[in-house]
Amino acid sequence: ISDSDAALAHGLFEDLHPADAADAVEQLSYDQQIALAELAPRVFGGEMLAELQDDTRADIINELDPGHLAEAIQDLDSDDMTLVVEDLDPEMRARVLAEVSDSDRERLESSLAFEEDTAGRLMQREFVAAPTFWSVGNTIDHMRRAGEDLPDLFFEVFVVDEAFKPVGSIPVSRLMRCGRDVRLADIMVAPQAIIRPDRDQEEVAYLFEKYHMISAPVVDDDGRLSGMLTVDDMVDVIQEENKEDMLALAGVNEAGSSDTVWSSVRARAPWLLVNLGTAVLASGVIAMFEGAIAQLVALAVLMPIVASMGGNAGTQSLAVAVRAIASRDLTVSNAARVIWREFAAGAVNGLIFAILMGAIAGVWFQSFTLAWVIALAMIINLACAGLAGILVPLGLKRFGADPAVASSVFVTTVTDVVGFFVFLGLGAMVLL
Amino acid sequence: ISDSDAALAHGLFEDLHPADAADAVEQLSYDQQIALAELAPRVFGGEMLAELQDDTRADIINELDPGHLAEAIQDLDSDDMTLVVEDLDPEMRARVLAEVSDSDRERLESSLAFEEDTAGRLMQREFVAAPTFWSVGNTIDHMRRAGEDLPDLFFEVFVVDEAFKPVGSIPVSRLMRCGRDVRLADIMVAPQAIIRPDRDQEEVAYLFEKYHMISAPVVDDDGRLSGMLTVDDMVDVIQEENKEDMLALAGVNEAGSSDTVWSSVRARAPWLLVNLGTAVLASGVIAMFEGAIAQLVALAVLMPIVASMGGNAGTQSLAVAVRAIASRDLTVSNAARVIWREFAAGAVNGLIFAILMGAIAGVWFQSFTLAWVIALAMIINLACAGLAGILVPLGLKRFGADPAVASSVFVTTVTDVVGFFVFLGLGAMVLL
Incomplete structure (x- = not known):
């Protein structure tokens, strides 16, 4: 596939959905992946890197230029950004962190401070919170104003008290259905689970599965809302844990498709x-x-x-x-x-x-x-x-x-x- | 646990979340489950039945009174209703179908017409569709009016053309963020996947996982929008398929916690x-x-x-x-x-x-x-x-x-x- 024509490689990958592009890269052998990363680094955009399997990503990102990496990840939500950066060697990680914006660096550093495979690592720091006394109308107006600062996609608005502690959640679909005058306090339900950032990802995934949750608030040590977990990330966690169990039963420590x-x-x-x-x-x-x-x-x-x-x-x-x-x-x-x-x-x-x-x-x-x-x-x-x-x-x-x-x-x-x-x-x- | 005090049994289960109640029932032996079903049928509400594992549900529902069952499932979304009814013996199924409302019966019969483990069985028939020419404001007003006819929870509005074919989807969170005058055609994206009802559930779950989809439109033979699949149901499918693979590798045909x-x-x-x-x-x-x-x-x-x-x-x-x-x-x-x-x-x-x-x-x-x-x-x-x-x-x-x-x-x-x-x-x- 990748016999040294960078333009061709870019052309091939350009029109693919990031998930399809990631799949295509997974099919290559380790050597081919590294060759592609050296030849055509722009193939590895932020979203595609986030879609790669952990072991493949770890192999590739350490071969990329820190400046390119910092640029590639800048538009990602903070959870995907963490996913990419956590697999970097310490030295590469420092160089990438030096290149990203101040606010991104701060977010990344606080996510990386949590243990691997915990809720703190997985959560995204973009979420929508609204005080109990707001009405539906206030909330919608707020969202229209906030624009770019909101997460790419969200499913629930978290209702917080004066101390910024989550006291309820409202699915966006319910919010839309109610008149502008309805107060959030009247339509919210208590969150099914409030997650602490040091919680193991497997336990969190189990809660999502059991209660059919779509998103969940993550709180800091003082109980203040600090992040959000969403079900699409939990699907990955569930698959990962299942894979681990199945391989462990057969006596294999880990396995990826591009293993040598x-x-x-x-x-x-x-x-x-x-x-x-x-x-x-x-x-x-x-x-x-x-x-x-x-x-x-x-x-x-x-x-x-x-x-x-x-x-x-x-x-x-x-x-x-x-x-x-x-x-x-x-x-x-x-x-x-x-x-x-x-x-x-x-x-x-x-x-x-x-x-x-x-x-x-x-x-x-x-x-x-x-x-x-x-x-x-x-x-x-x-x-x-x-x-x-x-x-x-x-x-x-x-x-x-x-x-x-x-x-x-x-x-x-x-x-x-x-x-x-x-x-x-x-x-x-x-x-x- | 269930030594014949029906009131006590009802009291115990009353305050539990349906998922927790289902878990509690799963812990009982087969004989205890049947005894509980005879003693305190009202414990088995619709949502709790939907939360039970397939094999446990199949054991229990055939012991319940058809009238009670019909009442228990009437408030469920159509996908959960199908889930409960599909495990009934043919005779019981006919009796329950006779008791539900005409519109529910019609939906159930058309869902049951699809093969087990296909998208058609899993989909729910409640969804939100809007024509391309509507504005955000039209859509929100429509949802406020429609009220009870909408699904309990939804994450995307499907945009349809004149022939009711899905041509785009808009996450509810994006809808909220846009001004009332914006036209749907300008903010919709092409659906990541359009699912045919005879598609195997495992393949559908794979699409959800790969593209991080939250919901997907299901179409009939003419390509007209006829249902919706949501990620929370796919989580169950993924777990089921993983369990099957793991047990199959070990040479076990099926297993549940209440197996005799x-x-x-x-x-x-x-x-x-x-x-x-x-x-x-x-x-x-x-x-x-x-x-x-x-x-x-x-x-x-x-x-x-x-x-x-x-x-x-x-x-x-x-x-x-x-x-x-x-x-x-x-x-x-x-x-x-x-x-x-x-x-x-x-x-x-x-x-x-x-x-x-x-x-x-x-x-x-x-x-x-x-x-x-x-x-x-x-x-x-x-x-x-x-x-x-x-x-x-x-x-x-x-x-x-x-x-x-x-x-x-x-x-x-x-x-x-x-x-x-x-x-x-x-x-x-x-x-x-």
């Missing part, structure tokens, strides 16, 4: 190392029964089936549990019932597949004893799998860790060790 | 059955090398390690691929590069863990030959795992299937079969 081989290796090797440790542990269990296997090779042939079924059942329980924890469906009040259900579902499936596998093993190896050894091992391992699948993520959460991270390694360790130990142990006891 | 043991068993048994089939297949591979194992039990001890590492690496690639397909980051134009990356990342990780595991096996069993047999098997299996992890979901997608469903079973089959075959085959060749 090397970054993929680094994101996955740590969990493969942990898995190697647990696999060696499971092999140690097998090694305890070397004598039995040497006498009856059928044990070696069948043992992976018990472990595999346990691993599968455990992964099922785990996915259900992680999902339920993320959506707040699994809480202290119903934990006991859900734990029981997972155990029982594992045991029932264990019974079903014990009968099936027992029959297969019995016919295959012409041994009734082997059939019921594998059947019993299957029931025990699938019941343990159900328990491990729910208790591991609950335990991780209890200790303040992310229930998705590392949990599948723990669960498969349990199912491998229990599966091999019970099957080989029973086999050694009964068959030899 | 039996419904959990049914949702998981099919995939366990498939897994049993592939596990038996893998065992068949092992059985081919029974002679080798009988002579050298170390092969049986080490073989699960090769399979487990392959399974893990394959799951990593798979999660990255499924996620990239869902977010449209993985397309035809970059598929070759991503396939190469997954293969190469698998091979590099294979090399790293081949060295590590070779050293462990060499020390453990005091055999240099065994060390390099397991090392070579590890490299081959992890490279195959990377390939399978990306090719299986791409293949499923190519054939029109959901790339998340069934893919992990295919991938672990590949890694088990390749892992056992290569390791035992090499071992038998070299060591005996």
